[in-house]
Amino acid sequence: MVGRDQWTVDEAADGTGPADRLAPLRDVNDRLLPQVPGRRRRRRLPEELGVIVALGLLVGLIGAIKPAFVDPDTLLNLTASNAFVGILSLGMVFLLAMREIDLSIGWMFNFSAVIAALAIRNGLDPFLAAGLGVAFGALLGLVNGLLAVGLRLPVLIITLGTLSMYRGLSLVVNDSRAVVPPREVRDDAFFELLTTDLPGGIPIISVVFVALAVVLHVVLHKTRFGYRTLAIGSNPEAARLAGVPIGRTKIQVLVLMGAVSGLSGVLFVGFRGAVDPNSGADFLLPVIAAVIIGGTPLAGGAGTILGTLIGVLIIGVIGSGVVFLGIDAVWSTFVTGLVIVVAVGVDQLVRQRRKQTAARLQDSI
Amino acid sequence: MTTTRRHLILLASLAMGASAWATVGGAAGATTEPPDDTAATADTAATADTAAAADTAAATDGSAATDAAPADDLTIGFVTHVVGNPFIQQIIDAAEFAAEDLGVAIEVTGPAGGDADAQLTAAQNVVSAGADGLAVSVPGESMANGLNDIVESGVPVVQFNLLSTSVDAPYVGERSVESGRILGTQVLELLGGEESTGQVIIGNCFPGFPVLENRATGVQEALAAAPGLEILGPFDVTVDPASNYAAWEALLAANPDAVALIGLCAPDLASLGPLQEANPDADFVAGGYDLTEDNLAAIQDGFADVAIGQTPFMQGYLPVYMLVDALRNGVALELSFVDAGTEVVTADRVIEPFGLPEITFDELLELAASPEAAREYYQPLVDGVIAEWQDSVEPIESESE
Numbered sequence: 175m176v177g178r179d180q181w182t183v184d185e186a187a188d189g190t191g192p193a194d195r196l197a198p199l200r201d202v203n204d205r206l207l208p209q210v211p212g213r214r215r216r217r218r219l220p221e222e223l224g225v226i227v228a229l230g231l232l233v234g235l236i237g238a239i240k241p242a243f244v245d246p247d248t249l250l251n252l253t254a255s256n257a258f259v260g261i262l263s264l265g266m267v268f269l270l271a272m273r274e275i276d277l278s279i280g281w282m283f284n285f286s287a288v289i290a291a292l293a294i295r296n297g298l299d300p301f302l303a304a305g306l307g308v309a310f311g312a313l314l315g316l317v318n319g320l321l322a323v324g325l326r327l328p329v330l331i332i333t334l335g336t337l338s339m340y341r342g343l344s345l346v347v348n349d350s351r352a353v354v355p356p357r358e359v360r361d362d363a364f365f366e367l368l369t370t371d372l373p374g375g376i377p378i379i380s381v382v383f384v385a386l387a388v389v390l391h392v393v394l395h396k397t398r399f400g401y402r403t404l405a406i407g408s409n410p411e412a413a414r415l416a417g418v419p420i421g422r423t424k425i426q427v428l429v430l431m432g433a434v435s436g437l438s439g440v441l442f443v444g445f446r447g448a449v450d451p452n453s454g455a456d457f458l459l460p461v462i463a464a465v466i467i468g469g470t471p472l473a474g475g476a477g478t479i480l481g482t483l484i485g486v487l488i489i490g491v492i493g494s495g496v497v498f499l500g501i502d503a504v505w506s507t508f509v510t511g512l513v514i515v516v517a518v519g520v521d522q523l524v525r526q527r528r529k530q531t532a533a534r535l536q537d538s539i
Numbered sequence: 540m541t542t543t544r545r546h547l548i549l550l551a552s553l554a555m556g557a558s559a560w561a562t563v564g565g566a567a568g569a570t571t572e573p574p575d576d577t578a579a580t581a582d583t584a585a586t587a588d589t590a591a592a593a594d595t596a597a598a599t600d601g602s603a604a605t606d607a608a609p610a611d612d613l614t615i616g617f618v619t620h621v622v623g624n625p626f627i628q629q630i631i632d633a634a635e636f637a638a639e640d641l642g643v644a645i646e647v648t649g650p651a652g653g654d655a656d657a658q659l660t661a662a663q664n665v666v667s668a669g670a671d672g673l674a675v676s677v678p679g680e681s682m683a684n685g686l687n688d689i690v691e692s693g694v695p696v697v698q699f700n701l702l703s704t705s706v707d708a709p710y711v712g713e714r715s716v717e718s719g720r721i722l723g724t725q726v727l728e729l730l731g732g733e734e735s736t737g738q739v740i741i742g743n744c745f746p747g748f749p750v751l752e753n754r755a756t757g758v759q760e761a762l763a764a765a766p767g768l769e770i771l772g773p774f775d776v777t778v779d780p781a782s783n784y785a786a787w788e789a790l791l792a793a794n795p796d797a798v799a800l801i802g803l804c805a806p807d808l809a810s811l812g813p814l815q816e817a818n819p820d821a822d823f824v825a826g827g828y829d830l831t832e833d834n835l836a837a838i839q840d841g842f843a844d845v846a847i848g849q850t851p852f853m854q855g856y857l858p859v860y861m862l863v864d865a866l867r868n869g870v871a872l873e874l875s876f877v878d879a880g881t882e883v884v885t886a887d888r889v890i891e892p893f894g895l896p897e898i899t900f901d902e903l904l905e906l907a908a909s910p911e912a913a914r915e916y917y918q919p920l921v922d923g924v925i926a927e928w929q930d931s932v933e934p935i936e937s938e939s940e
Contacts, residue, residue, distance in 0.1 A: 351747050
């Protein structure tokens with residue numbers, strides 16, 4: 175194990191040698207109390223190293239066969255194309271970290287985009303309409319949260335219903351037709367901004383995606399809200415006994431998910447110039463896949479925004495790679511599904527291994 | 540443990556890469572390369588062997604797209620809005636025949652679930668991977684900007700089956716409102732004409748798709764000739780076969796006295812046939828779209844009554860032909876309409892467009908089951924309407940008249 179090797183290397187540096195009998199116990203302490211004041215912190219490789227390497231290998235493999243794939247424009251376009259799913263995935267990390275899944279994200283995305291596009295079509299300034307779309311998404315998330323907390327039901331169950339509600343209402347509002355802002359409005363700064371590339375051909379939409387990832391990483395790992403979210407996912411009962419307001423935190427997470435869905439929706443309107451009646455309908459599977467592949471466990475209590483960002487890119491690379499390699503689209507679906515199954519299986523194996531190791535160490539102590 | 544986890548995730552990713560790699564090495568590749576003889580011709584032409592090139596041109600019937608020797612290495616991207624659908628597969632089969640006939644490679648792809656954004660990404664990837672021309676069905680307006688970017692980059696684009704008038708590219712498909720009128724008229728005849736009464740249920744598998752909305756408009760216009768008919772819907776009957784059947788079953792249960800059930804998509808007749816069989820007390824006229832094996836079997840068994848075909852062979856073959864014509868001969872492609880024709884099928888008769896030879900119902904079944912048989916039957920189209928496609932170009936408004 176690399177962790178054990180690192181410990182041994184550190185011991186060697188301290189002059190205690192690899193045969194230190196207390197090494198296993200220190201290893202346990204290191205795992206359980208990594209932030210003990212006064213203790214010299216080890217250099218740790220990022221948790222996401224595996225998926226980063228995997229992404230590099232995938233890109234390298236496909237690029238070696240089809241050099242056009244590693245053309246900078248192709249790779250930058252790939253990030254832009256996957257930004258909408260990616261932004262939703264960033265929000266879903268908070269849900270999974272809390273042991274919950276929101277099934278309604280695709281239709282919150284759609285409904286918010288429809289509201290924003292209709293507002294633009296009816297003469298509202300596009301930037302204000304974008305704000306309206308984000309706020310509307312947050313409102314939909316609030317509905318999910320109030321229902322889940324008020325009825326004491328898992329978010330999964332509640333959103334199983336609200337996804338149909340949001341879909342149905344969206345179809346009513348858009349009259350089952352695409353909502354296309356007028357051509358003259360599409361020359362507005364809002365649309366110009368979102369379709370313009372920065373120097374180097376970097377799409378603005380990709381920058382927004384990465385910037386949001388940075389912000390949400392800080393929120394998850396450096397704020398009280400983030401700690402509470404992780405605490406609830408780690409052990410809800412312990413969190414409750416520790417005074418964490420579970421219901422309020424759950425509502426806040428769902429409002430965040432709704433707002434993020436709304437943001438993704440309004441960016442879609444700005445980038446694509448229209449929203450179709452079924453836009454976003456198929457986003458749920460790749461979103462969950464990206465989060466799980468990125469390393470956020472289904473068991474909750476942990477979450478990685480960077481891993482999710484990499485997971486989104488892996489999903490995107492798989493999707494683009496099968497086209498570049500001339501693989502049938504049906505196989506693309508299969509490969510995506512295979513990755514999810516393998517990732518979930520690996521997650522389960524790791525947790526079992528963790529339990530076994532903990533039990534062994536406890537026995538030895 | 541986190542270390543182990545990193546290793547395992549890495550292994551999983553490698554397994555994934557290996558899976559993709561294995562697929563590349565397998566027979567499932569969607570890129571169909573030009574036939575060897577064409578490649579040989581290209582080589583020959585590259586060395587100025589014009590006689591051999593001329594032979595090849597003659598062998599491919601001398602039509603416009605093949606007047607010039609195929610001394611190139613063209614790849615056509617063919618991106619559908621869904622894969623794994625029997626009707627779409629008929630279109631894909633025809634496109635692959637066209638590629639083979641014209642000596643070009645074709646790369647077929649599309650999303651499994653019909654998502655427009657995923658389809659646009661697939662189209663962009665196909666072009667980035669080097670496709671010289673793009674044929675694409677367009678199920679959503681949100682694809683228009685991205686597709687127009689491709690057009691502006693100099694890659695010729697042709698739309699088929701599903702249309703966005705915002706995309707600056709020609710469209711090959713049915714006259715959607717008119718085909719709805721034809722279906723409505725056929726159902727009305729079976730009900731007894733303008734004096735008929737009762738409830739008629741219309742189902743739409745994809746509310747919001749303009750072509751389907753136009754079909755619904757046409758059906759309703761035709762049925763309006765009988766004031767005694769009460770039209771219910773269109774209802775969302777979904778595209779998935781299982782849920783499509785469930786939706787129709789619920790509609791019939793809610794309206795047991797309905798005299799006709801009309802679907803606007805390929806899965807509908809395949810549901811309505813078994814539904815009629817399972818409910819012998821409910822005697823309704825079942826009408827719908829597309830000449831797939833399931834739909835024709837329902838008509839043959841007497842449980843469905845009329846199916847409208849939209850000549851999938853034309854919708855697959857002609858877009859590839861037009862793109863090759865544009866690439867080899869510089870033919871300009873602009874927003875316009877080329878009618879793919881409408882087929883009308885009942886148990887008693889088969890009406891094919893463009894003066895195609897008359898066929899029986901059994902022969903039509905064979906065409907639906909065998910791409911090779913369809914290829915042979917539609918040869919007159921290849922030699923006639925398709926070769927002279929520029930004579931059939933109409934303003935885009937004609938599509939919905």
